[in-house]
Structure formats: C-alpha cells, structure tokens
Amino acid sequence: MEKHIYVSLMPEALVMSQLGPEEFGTYYSVGPERKTQGQAAFFEIDPGFRDPFFPIDQALALCAPHKDGSPKRSVYCAVYRVVEHVPVSALGKLYLVTKDGRTLGVDRAPSIPDDPSGLHLYHEIAPLHPLVVSTLGPRAFHSFFMGDTKKNIGVPALCWVECKLGELATNPEMGDVRDLPYENIDHLRSCLVQLKTKNVVTKIVERLNPSTFAYRTIKNGIFYGSGKELAMFPLPPVEALKNAHYQWWRSANM
Amino acid sequence: MNTDIWLYSGLVAGVLSVLAALGAYARVRAYDSGTDRSREIAGWIRSGASTYLRMLYKTLLVVAVVLGIVLSVVFSGIEEKPMHGLLTAGAFGFGALCSALAGWLGMSVAVEANVRTAVACKKGVADGFQVAFKAGTVMGLAMVGVAVFGMCLLYLIWRDVEIVLGFSFGASSLALLAKAGGGIYTKTADIAADLVGKVEVGIPEDDPRNPAVIADNVGDNVGDVAGMGADIFDSYVAASVASMVLGASFAGSIGPQYAILPLALCVIGIVSSFIGLRFVRVGKDGKPGRALNFGTVFSCVIFAALATAFFAAVNAVSGGDPALGLNWGVLLSTLAGLVIGVVMGFTTDFFTNDEHRPVRNVAEISGSGTGLTIITGFSYGLVSIAPAIVGIVAATLASYFCSQAFGLPGIYGVGVAAVGMLSLTGIVVSNDAYGPIVDNAKGIAEMSEMSHEVVERADTLDSAGNTAKAITKGFSISAAALTVLAMFAAYSEVISKYSGGGSFILNLQDPLVLSGTLLGCIVPAVFSALTMLAVTKNAFVMIGEIRRQFKAKPGILAGTELPDYTACVGIASSGALRALALPAALAVLLPLAVGFLLGPGALGGFLAGSIFTGVVFALLMSNAGGLWDNAKKYVEAGNCGGPGSEAHKAAVVGDTVGDPFKDTAGPSLNTLITVMSLVSSLFAPLIARFHPF
Numbered sequence: 005m006e007k008h009i010y011v012s013l014m015p016e017a018l019v020m021s022q023l024g025p026e027e028f029g030t031y032y033s034v035g036p037e038r039k040t041q042g043q044a045a046f047f048e049i050d051p052g053f054r055d056p057f058f059p060i061d062q063a064l065a066l067c068a069p070h071k072d073g074s075p076k077r078s079v080y081c082a083v084y085r086v087v088e089h090v091p092v093s094a095l096g097k098l099y100l101v102t103k104d105g106r107t108l109g110v111d112r113a114p115s116i117p118d119d120p121s122g123l124h125l126y127h128e129i130a131p132l133h134p135l136v137v138s139t140l141g142p143r144a145f146h147s148f149f150m151g152d153t154k155k156n157i158g159v160p161a162l163c164w165v166e167c168k169l170g171e172l173a174t175n176p177e178m179g180d181v182r183d184l185p186y187e188n189i190d191h192l193r194s195c196l197v198q199l200k201t202k203n204v205v206t207k208i209v210e211r212l213n214p215s216t217f218a219y220r221t222i223k224n225g226i227f228y229g230s231g232k233e234l235a236m237f238p239l240p241p242v243e244a245l246k247n248a249h250y251q252w253w254r255s256a257n258m
Numbered sequence: 259m260n261t262d263i264w265l266y267s268g269l270v271a272g273v274l275s276v277l278a279a280l281g282a283y284a285r286v287r288a289y290d291s292g293t294d295r296s297r298e299i300a301g302w303i304r305s306g307a308s309t310y311l312r313m314l315y316k317t318l319l320v321v322a323v324v325l326g327i328v329l330s331v332v333f334s335g336i337e338e339k340p341m342h343g344l345l346t347a348g349a350f351g352f353g354a355l356c357s358a359l360a361g362w363l364g365m366s367v368a369v370e371a372n373v374r375t376a377v378a379c380k381k382g383v384a385d386g387f388q389v390a391f392k393a394g395t396v397m398g399l400a401m402v403g404v405a406v407f408g409m410c411l412l413y414l415i416w417r418d419v420e421i422v423l424g425f426s427f428g429a430s431s432l433a434l435l436a437k438a439g440g441g442i443y444t445k446t447a448d449i450a451a452d453l454v455g456k457v458e459v460g461i462p463e464d465d466p467r468n469p470a471v472i473a474d475n476v477g478d479n480v481g482d483v484a485g486m487g488a489d490i491f492d493s494y495v496a497a498s499v500a501s502m503v504l505g506a507s508f509a510g511s512i513g514p515q516y517a518i519l520p521l522a523l524c525v526i527g528i529v530s531s532f533i534g535l536r537f538v539r540v541g542k543d544g545k546p547g548r549a550l551n552f553g554t555v556f557s558c559v560i561f562a563a564l565a566t567a568f569f570a571a572v573n574a575v576s577g578g579d580p581a582l583g584l585n586w587g588v589l590l591s592t593l594a595g596l597v598i599g600v601v602m603g604f605t606t607d608f609f610t611n612d613e614h615r616p617v618r619n620v621a622e623i624s625g626s627g628t629g630l631t632i633i634t635g636f637s638y639g640l641v642s643i644a645p646a647i648v649g650i651v652a653a654t655l656a657s658y659f660c661s662q663a664f665g666l667p668g669i670y671g672v673g674v675a676a677v678g679m680l681s682l683t684g685i686v687v688s689n690d691a692y693g694p695i696v697d698n699a700k701g702i703a704e705m706s707e708m709s710h711e712v713v714e715r716a717d718t719l720d721s722a723g724n725t726a727k728a729i730t731k732g733f734s735i736s737a738a739a740l741t742v743l744a745m746f747a748a749y750s751e752v753i754s755k756y757s758g759g760g761s762f763i764l765n766l767q768d769p770l771v772l773s774g775t776l777l778g779c780i781v782p783a784v785f786s787a788l789t790m791l792a793v794t795k796n797a798f799v800m801i802g803e804i805r806r807q808f809k810a811k812p813g814i815l816a817g818t819e820l821p822d823y824t825a826c827v828g829i830a831s832s833g834a835l836r837a838l839a840l841p842a843a844l845a846v847l848l849p850l851a852v853g854f855l856l857g858p859g860a861l862g863g864f865l866a867g868s869i870f871t872g873v874v875f876a877l878l879m880s881n882a883g884g885l886w887d888n889a890k891k892y893v894e895a896g897n898c899g900g901p902g903s904e905a906h907k908a909a910v911v912g913d914t915v916g917d918p919f920k921d922t923a924g925p926s927l928n929t930l931i932t933v934m935s936l937v938s939s940l941f942a943p944l945i946a947r948f949h950p951f
Contacts, residue, residue: 034815041459103460105815183900189625218902246710254462257901
C-alpha cells in the first residue's frame with residue numbers, strides 16, 4: 005500500500021498514513037468512531053522529503069497495514085515545530101476538510117498576485133494562530149514577518165489565510181457587515197480604524213483565536229511562507245466550487 | 259323555489275371536484291421521476307409517510323368506533339328522534355372517513371410529486387412549479403369536493419342539520435389527530451435532525467448521511483399536507499355546518515333556504531377555485547410567489563362575482579318574494595368575510611416575510627445574543643395578534659351589522675362570513691400543499707446530488723412555499739376564529755331550543771359562567787404545553803438514536819454505509835400518536851365534563867374562554883415561530899454575518915424554539931377550539947335536558 009506524508013495544520017503535526025488524501029481527510033475530521041471531530045487542513049508533501057528534525061523513516065516503518073489487512077490510518081511523526089521544518093518546495097496539494105469530512109484538494113498557484121490596496125484580515129493557522137489586521141498585502145505581510153530574522157517579532161515559517169473584509173476593507177467605520185461571520189465585529193472595526201489612525205502596520209484582533217475558520221470567509225487563498233519562500237493556494241471561485249465540488253461547498257457553508 | 263337543486267348541485271360539484279383531483283393526480287404521475295437514486299429516496303419518503311398514515315388511520319378507527327358507540331348510545335335517548343343516535347354516529351364516521359380520504363389522496367400525490375418536481379426543475383422554475391402546484395390542487399380539490407359532497411348527501415337524505423353536525427364532528431376528530439399528530443411528528447424529526455446533524459456533526463440540511471433526514475421529509479408531508487389539510491377541511495365543514503344550524507334555527511322567521519345557503523356558497527367557492535387554479539402560472543419573471551397570490555386574489559374576485567350573480571338569479575326567480583329569495587345583507591356579510599380573510603392572510607405575511615421590518619429586526623438583533631432573539635421575536639408575535647384580532651372583529655361586526663341592517667339575525671351573518679372566508683379553501687389548500695411538495699423536492703434534489711442549478715430552482719420554489727404556508731396559517735386561524743364564533747352562536751341556539759325556547763344569555767356575573775370562562779382559558783395553554791412537551795420528549799429519544807447510529811456505524815459519515823432511516827421514522831410515528839392521547843381526550847372530555855357538571859352557562863363561558871385564549875395563543879405561536887424561522891433564513895442568505903456567525907447561532911436557537919410553536923401547538927389550537935365547540939353543540943341537547951336553565 006502506498007504511504008503518504010501529510011503536514012496537518014489543525015493541529016500542527018507531521019503524519020504518515022496509508023490512506024489517500026480524501027480518505028485521510030474524512031478520517032482526520034470525523035474519526036473512526038466519531039471520537040474526534042472537527043475541521044482539518046493538511047498538505048500532502050513529497051514522499052521523498054526528509055529533514056533531520058523528523059524521524060520520518062522510523063515513522064514510515066510503523067506505517068504498515070493492520071493484521072486484518074486494513075490500512076494504517078495514522079502514525080504521528082511530530083506534533084510541534086513542523087511548519088518551520090517543511091520548506092515550500094516540499095509541499096504538494098493543500099486539502100481543506102469540512103467538519104463532516106468532505107475534502108477539497110487545492111493546487112498551488114503558479115504565481116502570487118500583487119498586493120491589493122485596502123486593509124487586510126489575516127487568520128494565522130500554524131504554528132501561531134492569532135487573528136490580525138494589517139495594512140500589508142500578503143506579500144508584504146510575508147516579508148514583514150519572515151524577511152528579517154533580526155526583528156523582535158518574526159517567525160521562520162507561517163501558514164495563514166486572508167479572510168474577507170468586504171466593505172470594511174475600505175470603510176471600517178461605516179462599511180456594511182453583510183455576511184462576515186466574525187465575532188465581536190465592533191472590536192474588529194476598531195482595530196481596522198486603528199490601522200488608519202495609528203502608525204502601525206499590523207494589529208492583533210484576537211490573541212486566543214482558534215486555528216479553525218470558516219472556509220467561506222477565504223478571500224483569495226491560503227498562504228504558506230517559509231523563510232524567503234511564499235506559496236499561495238487559491239480557493240477556486242464560488243461558481244467553480246458549486247459546479248465541481250458542490251457537496252464540499254454545501255458543508256463548507258454551514 | 260325548490261332549494262333541493264342547490265343540494266344536487268353540491269353533489270355534482272363535489273363529484274366533479276374529486277374527479278378533477280384524480281385527473282390531476284394521474285397527470286402528476288405521468289411526469290418523469292428521474293434516476294434510480296432519486297426514485298429510491300422518494301421511495302423512502304413514500305414508505306415513511308405510508309407507515310405513519312396507516313398508524314394514524316388505525317388510531318382513528320379505534321377513536322371513531324369508540325366515539326361512534328358513545329354517540330349512538332347517548333343520542334338514542336332523545337325521544338322525538340329515536341334514530342338520532344345511530345344516524346349521528348354514522349354521520350360522525352362518514353365525516354372522519356371523508357376527511358381521511360381527502361388527506362390520503364393529498365398525501366399520496368405529495369409523495370409522488372416531490373421527486374417529479376425535483377426532476378422538472380432541471381428544465382426550469384416554471385416546469386417545477388407546474389408539477390408541484392398541480393399536485394397541490396389534488397389536495398385542494400379533493401378536500402372541498404369530498405366535504406361538499408358529504409354535507410349535501412347527508413342533508414338531502416335526512417334533512418336534519420344536527421346529523422350534518424355529526425359529520426363535522428367526525429371531520430374535526432380526525433383533524434385533531436392529524437394536525438396535532440402531524441405537528442408532533444414533523445417537529446420531532448426536524449429538531450432532532452438539526453440538533454445532531456447540523457449542530458453536532460456539521461452536516462448540511464437534507465444530507466442523506468443524517469439518519470433522521472427521511473423522517474424530516476416525511477414530517478413535511480404529514481404535518482403540512484395531511485395535518486394542515488385536515489385542519490382546513492375541519493374549519494370548512496364546521497363553518498358551513500354552524501351556518502346551517504343557525505339558518506335552520508331561524509328558518510321559521512327568515513325562510514328555510516338559509517339553512518342550505520352555506521352549501522350553495524361552498525359550490526360557488528368550488529367553481530371559483532376551479533377557475534382561479536387555471537390562472538396560476540409562473541410568468542416570465544420566474545416568481546412562483548406572485549403566481550400563487552394572483553390565483554388567490556383572482557379566485558376571490560371570481561367568487562364575489564359569481565355569488566352576486568347567484569343572489570341576483572335566485573331573487574329574479576323568486577319574483578321578489580322575501581320568503582323565497584335571498585337577502586342582499588347575507589351577500590354583503592359573505593363578501594366581508596371573504597375580503598377580510600384574504601387581507602388577514604396577507605397581514606400574517608407582514609410579520610413572517612423577510613422583506614419587512616419584524617424579521618429583519620430579529621435577524622439584526624440576533625448578533626447580540628440568543629436572549630434578545632427570543633424576546634424580540636416573542637414580542638413581535640404578541641404584536642401580530644393585534645391586527646388579526648382587529649380583522650376578526652371587523653369581519654364579525656361587518657357581517658353582523660350587514661345582515662341585521664337588511665332585517666336578518668346578525669349572528670347568521672357572522673356564520674356566512676366564515677363560509678365566505680373559507681369559500682376559497684380549494685385554492686388556499688392547493689397553495690398550502692404546494693409548500694411541502696417543493697420542500698421535499700429540494701431535499702430530494704440535494705440527496706440525489708442533482709446539480710446546484712436544480713437545487714437553486716427548487717429553493718426558489720421552496721421560498722414561495724414558505725410564504726404560502728405562512729399565509730395559510732394566518733388564514734386558517736382567522737377562519738377558525740370566525741367559525742367557532744358562529745359555532746358558539748349555534749351552541750346557544752341549540753341550548754335555547756332544547757331548554758324550552760327561552761333565550762340563552764351568558765352573564766359574566768354568574769359565578770358558573772365566570773368559572774367556566776376561566777377554565778376555558780387554561781385549555782389552550784395546557785394543550786399547547788402537552789403537544790410541545792411531546793415534541794421535546796420524542797426529539798430526545800430520536801437524538802439518542804441518531805447519535806447511536808453515528809457511533810455504531812462510522813461508515814455513515816464517510817458515505818460508505820447507509821443509515822437506518824426506518825428507526826427514526828418509527829420513533830417519530832409511534833411517539834406522535836402515543837403523545838396524542840391526552841390532548842385529544844382533553845378536547846373531547848373537558849367540554850362534556852364542564853357541561854354536565856356545571857351546566858350550559860358554564861360550558862358557554864368555557865367555550866368563550868377557550869376561543870379567546872386559543873385564538874391569541876394560535877396567532878402568537880404561529881407568527882412568532884414563522885418569524886424566527888425566516889429570521890434564521892435571512893441570516894443564512896448572507897445577512898447580519900451569515901452562516902456560522904453569532905447572529906446565526908442565536909437565530910438557530912430562535913428557530914428551534916419557534917418550530918413547535920408554529921408547526922405543532924399553534925395551528926393545532928384551531929382544531930382544538932373547533933372540536934370543543936362541535937362537541938358542545940353536538941351534546942347541547944343532552945346538556946340542556948340535564949341542566950334546564
């Protein structure tokens with residue numbers, strides 16, 4: 005049976021499995037007997053990837069079929085500091101799994117578009133997961149946190165999603181909330197206003213933010229920055245999702 | 259003039275109406291039912307609905323036999339009518355049978371039409387609408403046809419409105435079981451499916467992985483097709499019979515034709531509905547709601563024109579003899595009821611449609627927490643009582659004084675106003691039955707993985723169906739209110755008649771009347787509580803079953819194993835029917851207990867109390883529930899934060915609270931007050947003899 009290596013983002017982990025991405029997504033989100041449950045996101049990475057930080061070969065050796073012939077579902081190889089040790093070049097497809105186990109594969113974008121103007125909302129997924137607002141576009145945000153390692157605040161690698169701000173991106177004071185599902189919207193507005201009134205480029209909205217987020221809030225895609233490298237995994241347009249991945253889209257809209 | 263022709267016309271109209279329903283049934287069945295998958299899902303729903311109907315009718319059979327024996331024994335004691343007991347029992351059974359027949363036909367076509375509507379949506383909204391509405395007309399036409407045929411037949415044979423009263427009691431008994439049972443069933447499945455499926459597991463609505471999804475879809479049919487249909491059938495017959503009783507009691511002074519006039523008005527209503535149904539079509543704008551409303555308003559105009567022509571024709575034939583002709587005041591009373599009925603239906607729409615402030619306010623305030631959602635929705639529900647009650651008052655006063663101004667007893671005008679309001683039952687029930695059909699169609703489209711365009715078209719049809727259901731509820735509550743006012747007057751007339759002809763007047767200073775009134779006030783509250791507690795109790799059991807299945811069969815969520823749908827269908831069916839026993843017994847036994855123990859005055863007060871609080875409770879619960887439901891849908895449509903937001907979580911709680919309000923307790927109260935009024939009128943001769951005043 006083929007063995008797969010996955011980088012889980014929720015929670016951060018490196019996992020070996022004999023399940024393909026679709027099956028692994030369902031297993032990972034709903035569990036074998038519904039003992040675990042919840043949204044999941046993970047990358048499938050190059051099976052040839054090795055890093056001295058991870059005992060990958062040892063874990064792969066344990067990833068063998070059960071006595072009854074059924075595939076080994078998961079062997080955990082690492083449960084922290086995973087993202088910082090997996091370079092962008094090792095990443096395969098990103099898989100977004102809904103709470104009820106529907107899995108969508110997302111390809112890496114060949115290039116990253118230029119930063120748009122306006123304010124931005126970033127939901128950091130791994131290894132940290134605060135909710136921050138910023139005047140910086142995704143490229144500048146990546147450079148800001150990962151470009152200069154001598155800065156007080158910086159990370160070697162970060163996976164994050166840019167979330168929709170709708171009218172708040174240009175008019176935080178009066179813009180209509182419409183379908184933005186964020187908690188404490190007044191606080192979010194105030195943080196966005198502070199970006200305009202104070203001399204700061206980022207502002208934390210929530211320190212204790214869960215790593216999960218509503219897929220329907222993804223503005224353009226999920227970003228993975230590692231050192232100087234940045235990759236983007238764009239979510240297909242809504243119409244394309246409805247046409248080709250309707251079941252996933254329905255579950256993602258819950 | 260010989261008014262028998264009116265009765266024969268009723269028989270012919272009834273038969274034609276049923277034949278038209280059967281024709282529509284056959285045409286619906288001729289539509290494409292889609293792939294094996296869609297047929298399989300529709301088959302599960304059909305099987306679940308059949309299981310429930312079989313259990314319901316078995317229960318009804320037991321109730322009918324027991325009550326029939328009681329009626330035949332009790333009424334055999336009336337000396338001047340030695341056969342009265344047997345005839346009343348027979349009419350009772352016939353009424354229950356007719357109501358069951360109409361309900362069965364409506365349900366049968368609904369569970370055939372759902373899948374065909376989904377398949378037709380592949381072509382477009384208008385195609386889907388055509389199938390669903392045609393299926394809805396089966397229920398509408400069958401119901402009015404069977405009702406008019408039954409009433410005319412009984413009156414033609416026995417010439418005794420008290421026998422027809424037995425027919426109405428039979429219809430009401432079934433309605434109570436069907437409406438309350440259907441209401442308990444549908445909300446048990448709905449709440450359990452949502453709480454485990456959506457909230458705990460995170461699977462969307464109408465997902466085949468949810469073990470309760472079939473029970474939920476079956477519930478739409480048993481609650482909104484069989485239940486609501488039986489409820490309106492009951493009001494339709496009760497309004498006609500109450501007016502007949504009043505007409506018969508005043509026959510000596512105003513002429514015998516007024517006892518049969520309500521049946522003639524029903525025939526005109528059937529013809530109007532026939533014509534109106536032909537004009538219900540989705541136009542190029544693709545808006546099914548507009549098509550449904552146009553049909554209702556158009557039928558209303560046709561009815562007004564035909565009724566006017568009928569009065570003119572009768573008066574022309576009678577040569578201006580008031581003893582043979584028809585008083586124009588009665589026509590005005592009828593039209594007052596008709597217009598106010600339609601207006602009140604649309605008033606309900608104001609409180610439950612998301613295009614208006616109440617629903618939007620509740621949605622917006624939901625972002626600040628569940629407490630505010632409940633308080634605001636409940637408050638709007640309370641406010642919604644006001645225009646409806648003002649409408650009922652307007653209908654009552656207008657019809658009363660219109661008749662009185664033309665020299666007829668005002669209360670007879672109130673009776674025919676109720677008949678006028680219900681004259682459009684054919685088209686109103688067609689609109690109502692359309693709702694659950696398109697709701698099911700959307701579910702089948704989702705479950706059989708049809709394209710998102712098909713689902714969106716079915717959703718468009720469903721939105722119009724929800725509005726139609728809300729309008730029907732407002733209409734049916736108002737009609738029931740006016741009906742029971744007429745029934746209340748009929749009760750007073752029967753008491754007067756059997757007490758030696760003295761005038762029966764309720765005096766609130768009489769402690770017995772006051773006590774009866776207070777006792778009557780608590781019945782709707784207790785009845786509502788019992789039915790809603792039944793929902794929570796059954797939902798609790800079903801939630802346990804759904805959790806058990808998810809745990810025992812991990813493949814359900816992975817999509818590799820099928821859930822056991824029949825387990826949830828069984829829980830909903832048996833739970834609903836078991837829970838009915840106490841509320842149904844209360845409805846029949848309490849008026850008798852009050853009447854025989856405390857006398858006709860106390861029973862009059864009891865009826866008044868139950869009617870007043872019943873109407874208030876019914877309006878409050880139906881409108882607040884509808885409002886919470888649509889506030890949730892408004893948020894889900896991408897407003898106030900959309901799905902997953904704090905507003906959505908609060909709105910979901912509001913909707914869960916509102917579900918048994920609007921679909922179980924609220925609409926069942928119509929039937930409760932009608933059944934209690936009918937029991938009182940039916941047993942009034944015995945109570946009057948037992949307690950001469």
